[in-house]
Amino acid sequence: MIDKIRSSPAEALKDVADGATVMIGGFGTAGLPDELIAALMAQGARELTIVNNNAGNGDTGLAALLAAGRVRKIICSFPRQADSWHFDKLYREGRIELELVPQGNLAERIRAAGAGIGGFFTPTGYGTELAQGKETREIGGRMYVLESPIHADYALIKAERGDRWGNLCYRMTARNFGPVMAMAARVTVATVHEIVELGTLDPEAVVTPGLFVQHVVRVPRTRTTAGGVKEPA
Amino acid sequence: MNRWTKDQMARRVAQDIVDGMVVNLGIGMPTAVANHIGADREVMMHSENGIIGFGPAPRAGEEDYDLINAGKQPVTLLPGGCFFHHADSFAMMRGGHLDVCVLGAFQVAGNGDLANWHTGAADAIPAVGGAMDLAIGARRTWVMMEHTTKSGEAKIVPRCSYPLTGLACVSRIYTDLAVIELTPAGAMVLERVEGLSFEELQARTGVALGR
Numbered sequence: 001m002i003d004k005i006r007s008s009p010a011e012a013l014k015d016v017a018d019g020a021t022v023m024i025g026g027f028g029t030a031g032l033p034d035e036l037i038a039a040l041m042a043q044g045a046r047e048l049t050i051v052n053n054n055a056g057n058g059d060t061g062l063a064a065l066l067a068a069g070r071v072r073k074i075i076c077s078f079p080r081q082a083d084s085w086h087f088d089k090l091y092r093e094g095r096i097e098l099e100l101v102p103q104g105n106l107a108e109r110i111r112a113a114g115a116g117i118g119g120f121f122t123p124t125g126y127g128t129e130l131a132q133g134k135e136t137r138e139i140g141g142r143m144y145v146l147e148s149p150i151h152a153d154y155a156l157i158k159a160e161r162g163d164r165w166g167n168l169c170y171r172m173t174a175r176n177f178g179p180v181m182a183m184a185a186r187v188t189v190a191t192v193h194e195i196v197e198l199g200t201l202d203p204e205a206v207v208t209p210g211l212f213v214q215h216v217v218r219v220p221r222t223r224t225t226a227g228g229v230k231e232p233a
Numbered sequence: 234m235n236r237w238t239k240d241q242m243a244r245r246v247a248q249d250i251v252d253g254m255v256v257n258l259g260i261g262m263p264t265a266v267a268n269h270i271g272a273d274r275e276v277m278m279h280s281e282n283g284i285i286g287f288g289p290a291p292r293a294g295e296e297d298y299d300l301i302n303a304g305k306q307p308v309t310l311l312p313g314g315c316f317f318h319h320a321d322s323f324a325m326m327r328g329g330h331l332d333v334c335v336l337g338a339f340q341v342a343g344n345g346d347l348a349n350w351h352t353g354a355a356d357a358i359p360a361v362g363g364a365m366d367l368a369i370g371a372r373r374t375w376v377m378m379e380h381t382t383k384s385g386e387a388k389i390v391p392r393c394s395y396p397l398t399g400l401a402c403v404s405r406i407y408t409d410l411a412v413i414e415l416t417p418a419g420a421m422v423l424e425r426v427e428g429l430s431f432e433e434l435q436a437r438t439g440v441a442l443g444r
Contacts, residue, residue, distance in 0.1 A: 027282040027319075028305035029298050080360035091358055100359055103281060104323030104366030111320040122325060124366045127400040138324040143400075171283050172316055179318040207318070 004166045004216045005195060009039030012189045012215035016045040016154055019072075023051040023110065023150075023181040024062060025157035031174035033191050035219045036156035037061045047072045051110070051150060053103065053177065055079035055087035066090060075150065077103035102130060103149050107180055113149035114183020114212070122147050155185030159208070162192040163199075166213030167206045175207065182212040189215040235428040236409040243418025244269040245424075246335055246377055246407050253414035254332040255279055255325075257367060260304045263335035263377050279331055281363040283322045303363065319439035323363070326370030334371035336364065338378045338403075340393045345403040345415045347376065348395035361398075368399035380408035381439055389413065389420065410434055419443045 006012045013036065016022065022040065026032030040048075041064055048071050055074050065071055067086040074096060080085050091098040101109065102124050104109030112120055121144035125131040135146040157178040160171035168190055170178055182188040190208075195218050237245065239262055248270035250256055255277045258264050267289070270276050273317035279285045280302040287308040291297070325331060338349040347368050350361045368374055379388055389406060405423075406413045411434055412424040421443045425434055435442050 026299050030282070030301055031299075078360045078362040080358040084358075088358055092356070100361060102361050102365040103319075103363040104327055104370070107319035107323050122327065123369050126369070128365060128397045130361065130365065170316070172279075172310070173284050173301055174244070174299040175316050175318050176283050177319045180320045 002185070003164045004210070004214045006213060006217050007166050009035045009128045009189070009191070009217050009219070010042065012036075012217050013039045013043050013154070013156075015187075016040065016043055018045050019047045019049075020045055020153040021049040021051065021151070023152040023155040023177070023185055024157070025052075025181050026174065027175045027176040029054050029180055030156045030172070031170070032061065033156045033158040033189075034061055034222070035109065035191055035217070036158075036189055037065065039155065040070065041065050041070075046070050049073040049075065051075045051106075051152060051181075053077055054081060055084055055098075057081060057083045059086070063087070066096065069095075071096060073097040073099065075099040075101060075106070077101055077106050100130060106150075107177065109147055109150040110177070110184045111180040112147075113151040114180060117149060119146050119148050121145065152181070152185040153187065155188040156180040157181055157190050158186065159190045159192050161194045161196060161201065161212070162190060162216045163196050163201055163210070164216070165198060166190070166208075166210030166216055167201050168192065168208040168210075168213060168216075169201060169205060170207055179208050182208045188212055188216045189217065191217050191219045193221045195217065234433075235426050237251065237426050238409075239265060242377055242407055242409060245412065246375065249375075249405075250274070252276070252332060255285070255330065255349075257281070257294070257331050257334040257371060259334065259336040259364075259367065261337045263337060264304060266335055266377070271435055279325060280308075281320075281322055281326075281367070282308070283317050283319060283321075284308070284314065285317075285325075286311045288314075307360060317370040323366050323370075325365045326363070329370065329372055331371040333373045333375060334367045335375045335377055336367060338376045338388065339395045340388050340390050341376050341378075341403050341406055341415075342390055343415065343420055344394050346393050347374070347398045347403050349398050351396045353396045364398050368402045373404050374399075374402045375405045376403050377407045380410040385437075390439040410437065413442070419432040
C-alpha cells in the first residue's frame with residue numbers, strides 16, 4: 001500500500017541534513033508553504049541553500065530562517081523588496097551568498113533538473129551581467145546562453161488538495177513554482193488543505209502526478225498576513 | 234512645458250493595443266494601461282505568476298490572495314482565463330507567444346537596448362524578476378517612461394550606462410513628451426506632445442530623431 005500522508009510538517013522534514021538545498025514554492029503569499037518553513041526552522045538544519053523566487057519578507061517565514069543565520073546561499077530572482085530587511089542586512093554584511101537568476105531561467109533550470117536535462121540554451125540574459133562567464137552560442141541567427149539545472153534535496157510546496165498517492169491540485173496563482181519544484185527535488189513535501197480518497201481527484205485535472213511527491217501533510221486554511229484567502233468553494 | 238500625464242501616457246499606449254492581442258503589462262506605470270482598454274476590444278492579459286485572462290481588481294472585501302498579479306495585487310479572473318505553472322508562464326514569454334509587453338525603463342538606447350533592472354550602484358541590492366525574460370521574449374517590447382530624468386538628462390541614449398536587461402529588444406517608446414518608434418533607419422517620432430517643437434524634443438533626446 002502506498003501512503004504518503006504524514007501527520008505533521010515536522011514528521012515530513014525530520015531528515016533534512018545540514019548543507020541541504022531546499023526549494024520553497026510561492027510567489028507573494030500565494031503558494032508559500034508557511035507551515036513547512038516553520039517546521040524547517042524548528043528542525044534545525046543549518047548551512048542551507050534556499051531556492052525561492054524572493055529572499056524573505058517581514059520577520060516571519062523565510063525571513064526568520066535567514067535572520068537565524070541558517071542559510072548559506074540563496075538562489076532567487078527578486079531579493080530586494082520593501083520588507084526584505086533581513087536579507088538586505090546579511091547581504092550587505094557579506095554573510096549570505098546570492099545567486100541572482102532571471103525568473104524564467106530560474107523556473108526552467110528547476111524544470112530541467114526534474115526533466116533530466118543537463119543544460120539548455122536560453123536567449124534570456126544574453127549580453128547582460130547575469131550571463132557573464134557563461135557559454136554562449138549562436139543558434140539560427142540568435143544568441144543564447146547555456147544554463148544549468150538546479151537540483152534540490154527537498155522541495156517544500158503548497159497545494160490545495162491531494163491524495164495518499166501524492167497527486168496534487170492547486171488553487172489559482174498559488175500553483176506558481178509548485179509543479180516544477182516537485183519534479184526537481186529528491187524529496188518533495190506538499191501541504192494541502194484537503195486530503196481526499198484515492199480516485200476522487202479528477203484524473204484530467206491532476207496537475208502534479210503523485211510520483212513527484214513523497215510526503216503530503218494536511219494543514220488548516222489560514223488567513224494570510226496579506227489579507228486572507230477565501231474559504232474553499 | 235506641456236507634458237502628458239501618466240494617465241494620458243497609459244491611454245496612448247492602450248490605443249495601440251488592438252482586439253485579440255495577448256499582453257503583459259509590467260509593474261508600475263504600465264499597469265495603468267489596462268484601465269484604458271475599452272470594452273470594444275477583447276485582450277488577454279498575461280502575468281508572469283501563472284495567469285492569463287485576468288480582469289480588474291476585485292471590490293473591497295472580495296480580495297483573494299491566491300488570485301494575484303505579478304505586482305502581488307489581487308485581481309479577478311475573466312471567463313476563459315486560466316492558470317499554469319511558472320515554467321509554462323515563462324515559456325509563453327520566451328517562446329514568443331505574447332504579442333506585446335509594456336515595461337518601465339531607466340534608459341533605452343537608440344538600437345533598442347533596454348536598461349530597467351539595476352542602477353549598478355555599488356550598495357544597491359540587485360533584483361531582476363521577470364524583466365529579462367519579458368524584454369527579449371514578447372514579439373513587441375514597448376517602453377513607457379518619462380522622457381528625461383528628474384535632473385533633465387536624456388533617458389533615450391546612444392548607449393545605456395546602466396546594466397542591460399536585454400539587447401536590441403525595444404521597438405517603441407512612449408514618454409511624457411513623445412511616441413518614438415525605433416527602426417533600422419533610426420528613432421522616428423510618431424507623435425509629440427502639443428506645443429513641443431521637434432527641435433525642443435531633439436534637445437531632450439540623446440539620439441538623433443527622424444520624422
